[in-house]
Amino acid sequence: MPKDGITTREHDYSQWYLDIVQQAGLADYAEVVKGCIVFKPFGYAIWELMQRQLDDRIKETGHENAYFPLLIPKSFIMKESEHVAGFAPELFEVTHIGNEKLEDPYVIRPTSETIIGHFYSKWVRSYRDLPLLINQWANVMRAEMRTRPFLRTAEFLWQEGHTVHVDEADAERETLMILHEVYADFAEREMAMPVIRGLKTEKEKFPGALRSYCIEAMMQDGRALQSGTSHNLGQNFAKAFDITFTDQNNTVQTAWTTSWGVSTRLIGAMIMTHSDDEGLVLPPRLAPIQVVVVPIHKNEGEKSAVMAAVGALTAQWKGRLRFKIDSRENLSPGFKYNEWELKGVPVRVEVGPKDLEKGTVALARRDMPGKAGKSFVPQEGLTERIEALLVEIQQALFDRALQFREARTAFVGSYDELKLQIETGFARAYWAGTSEDEKRIQDESRATIRCIPLDQPGVAGICFYTGKPTSQLVIFARAY
RNA sequence: CGGGGCGUAGCGCAGUCUGGUAGCGCACAGCGUUUGGGACGCUGGGGCCGUGGGUUCGAAUCCCUCCGCCCCGACCA
Numbered sequence: 001m002p003k004d005g006i007t008t009r010e011h012d013y014s015q016w017y018l019d020i021v022q023q024a025g026l027a028d029y030a031e032v033v034k035g036c037i038v039f040k041p042f043g044y045a046i047w048e049l050m051q052r053q054l055d056d057r058i059k060e061t062g063h064e065n066a067y068f069p070l071l072i073p074k075s076f077i078m079k080e081s082e083h084v085a086g087f088a089p090e091l092f093e094v095t096h097i098g099n100e101k102l103e104d105p106y107v108i109r110p111t112s113e114t115i116i117g118h119f120y121s122k123w124v125r126s127y128r129d130l131p132l133l134i135n136q137w138a139n140v141m142r143a144e145m146r147t148r149p150f151l152r153t154a155e156f157l158w159q160e161g162h163t164v165h166v167d168e169a170d171a172e173r174e175t176l177m178i179l180h181e182v183y184a185d186f187a188e189r190e191m192a193m194p195v196i197r198g199l200k201t202e203k204e205k206f207p208g209a210l211r212s213y214c215i216e217a218m219m220q221d222g223r224a225l226q227s228g229t230s231h232n233l234g235q236n237f238a239k240a241f242d243i244t245f246t247d248q249n250n251t252v253q254t255a256w257t258t259s260w261g262v263s264t265r266l267i268g269a270m271i272m273t274h275s276d277d278e279g280l281v282l283p284p285r286l287a288p289i290q291v292v293v294v295p296i297h298k299n300e301g302e303k304s305a306v307m308a309a310v311g312a313l314t315a316q317w318k319g320r321l322r323f324k325i326d327s328r329e330n331l332s333p334g335f336k337y338n339e340w341e342l343k344g345v346p347v348r349v350e351v352g353p354k355d356l357e358k359g360t361v362a363l364a365r366r367d368m369p370g371k372a373g374k375s376f377v378p379q380e381g382l383t384e385r386i387e388a389l390l391v392e393i394q395q396a397l398f399d400r401a402l403q404f405r406e407a408r409t410a411f412v413g414s415y416d417e418l419k420l421q422i423e424t425g426f427a428r429a430y431w432a433g434t435s436e437d438e439k440r441i442q443d444e445s446r447a448t449i450r451c452i453p454l455d456q457p458g459v460a461g462i463c464f465y466t467g468k469p470t471s472q473l474v475i476f477a478r479a480y
Numbered sequence: 481c482g483g484g485g486c487g488u489a490g491c492g493c494a495g496u497c498u499g500g501u502a503g504c505g506c507a508c509a510g511c512g513u514u515u516g517g518g519a520c521g522c523u524g525g526g527g528c529c530g531u532g533g534g535u536u537c538g539a540a541u542c543c544c545u546c547c548g549c550c551c552c553g554a555c556c557a
Contacts, residue, residue, distance in 0.1 A: 004518075005491085005492080012551090014551075015550085015551085018550080034547090034548070111557090142556070142557080143556095145481060146555085151557085152557075158557075206557095225557095226557065229557070261557070264557095294516095296515070298514080331519095332517085332519055333515065333516060334516085334517035334518050334519085336517095337517050337518080352516050354516070370517080443554095480557095
């Protein structure tokens, strides 16, 4: 039964998403600042868990964190022509300090390639300085016509990695390593969100990049969400910012750079991948609260007995489980069940007088809402049982999302089939068209090529649009 | 940025057409009874009716301005 105040997915998917964000207490509109949101504590806690996991992976793969200025001289942004053209309309510009007008205005970073490029040109001298592997956790700002909490806001939080390499091969190795070992691994293992790893087409790539790679996920309305990008920037920024080094032969060479990022958009991706009409559904590995305990008692005598049992049961949880004991008075147990379901807590334990008699507890799993996911289990071995259940839920969420994506992905051999397929999901198609063809298809069908999957069967076929022979399969979808 | 809708208590709304000084449900506070799937009774607090201007004896209500939010497009992590 859908919770009060949550629009069902079937009725209005957009509104459902907004309801979840609001009702689960993840974010609030910063109504006095256009296009921005407030990350409320529960939403920010999810981001902190994501950050921790990503930061570990980024460091394990050899990168160090640093921090560069929020303000970028406007002239820097102008230095790389494709980059300027890509970002110009979205820039916030700082023109004054107090009443004084600035000679040389700043922009608030929409991304930091340019200012980091400026410093890298000073830092890189020799091939021995390379590769230079730096990451930054930061906020960035891009003006957006239409905003949605987490998915698209004027200000968002992210990490951006910026690396410098001696040659194209090394830059490419970095770009792909991040895609696979950091982003795809994080998405699938921590978020329980299956992703397609792919290459962006020329039309869809990052402004200023040589090649852009991405992970794309399917949301429950069948639309695609770009969840992370990794760019081989070639020598474009190195040339614009004069990042050069002396090689083994004492010859001056232009360096190769990469950049890669994931943002708080991942929170939106996670919501839209797993949640249901009852509210938020969080994968256990990213749930700020993994287990909630609801004590049940009618009188003082029962209360002290139940609370003593709860204390004994949870004694060994600290450090093993993220848990909360909901001992709020004057709220009925039923109310609490609904509230924690709304907030997506993966596992709920109920302890009442009957459990004390029988040596049991009631154990409910959020991925099976309502009474369906509830069972009575012995108190004996509860901690291990819960740990195993969290692993099981994590896997079940991934499996369910993968099955959903597979069921909503189909090969299409004609334009008509494509137009139909992208109404509900992903269309796989042979493609040999141009950027102009792609643009025309977007105008006509609202679908774009999300990516050219890296995993290609390599079987010859015919492009559905141009009729040319090709073995290249791409994914078309409507995108967020 | 275009088209549409909406701004009245923390939330959801009525009242606006036809001007007369603001109401309902939930939430909140106090007390009492309750507590195994969204408890109940009584009492109570809370509103510059989005902003600024205009019309009027009088404006939530009529007119203009600006701002914000939502939906559908075009632009983008």
